[in-house]
Amino acid sequence: MWYNIAMKNASFFWDIYAKLYDTLNLLEPYKKLHKEVLESLELKGGERILDAGCGTGNFEKLLQNEGLNNVKIEALDFSQAMLKRAKRKNGNHSFNFQHFDLNNKLPFPDNHFDRVVSINSLYALNNPKTVLREFSRTL
Numbered sequence: 001m002w003y004n005i006a007m008k009n010a011s012f013f014w015d016i017y018a019k020l021y022d023t024l025n026l027l028e029p030y031k032k033l034h035k036e037v038l039e040s041l042e043l044k045g046g047e048r049i050l051d052a053g054c055g056t057g058n059f060e061k062l063l064q065n066e067g068l069n070n071v072k073i074e075a076l077d078f079s080q081a082m083l084k085r086a087k088r089k090n091g092n093h094s095f096n097f098q099h100f101d102l103n104n105k106l107p108f109p110d111n112h113f114d115r116v117v118s119i120n121s122l123y124a125l126n127n128p129k130t131v132l133r134e135f136s137r138t139l
Contacts, residue, residue: 014079021056021082034062037119043068047114050138051075052102052131053121057086060095069093074108076100103127106134113138 024030037059041049045068051059054075063071073095077083083097090097100107103126116135122128 011079015081018056018079018081018085022058022085025058033119034059037117038062038066038068041115041117043071043115045070046072048072048112049074050106050108050113050116050135052106052116052118052135053077053124054086054097055079055082055120057089057095057097059117059119060086060090060093064090064093072096074098074113076102078102102131102134106138108138110137111139115139 041047049071051073054060054077057075060073060075063069063073075086075095075097077086077097077099078101080099083099087097102121116139118131118135122131125131
């Protein structure tokens with residue numbers, strides 16, 4: 001029972017936060033963080049990437065702005081409102097945005113992804129160690 005109440009409240013929080021989330025794009029440290037993550041991935045093209053906790057799709061938008069449209073993205077987020085904004089922001093690109101609670105086992109087979117990105121997400125999860133094991137499993 002308590003878990004259901006907490007999850008309902010979490011959903012409400014993230015759905016409200018979605019309305020304000022993109023103001024982070026105005027902050028230089030936030031933009032720098034995304035650029036550093038992108039650079040660390042050393043993308044050559046064609047990679048399969050999991051964006052776990054994609055929020056409003058800021059990382060996907062950066063990929064587009066950098067001309068990296070030839071990667072395959074599975075973008076997951078718990079908030080329907082965040083996903084709605086992510087889809088709208090990223091237009092008709094082939095990124096796959098899905099509603100998913102990262103506290104659950106990832107719906108992908110072992111060794112499915114070339115890279116996993118999770119920006120500003122782990123702190124909000126029930127058991128980050130378990131989630132990190134899932135990331136490792138799917139890499």
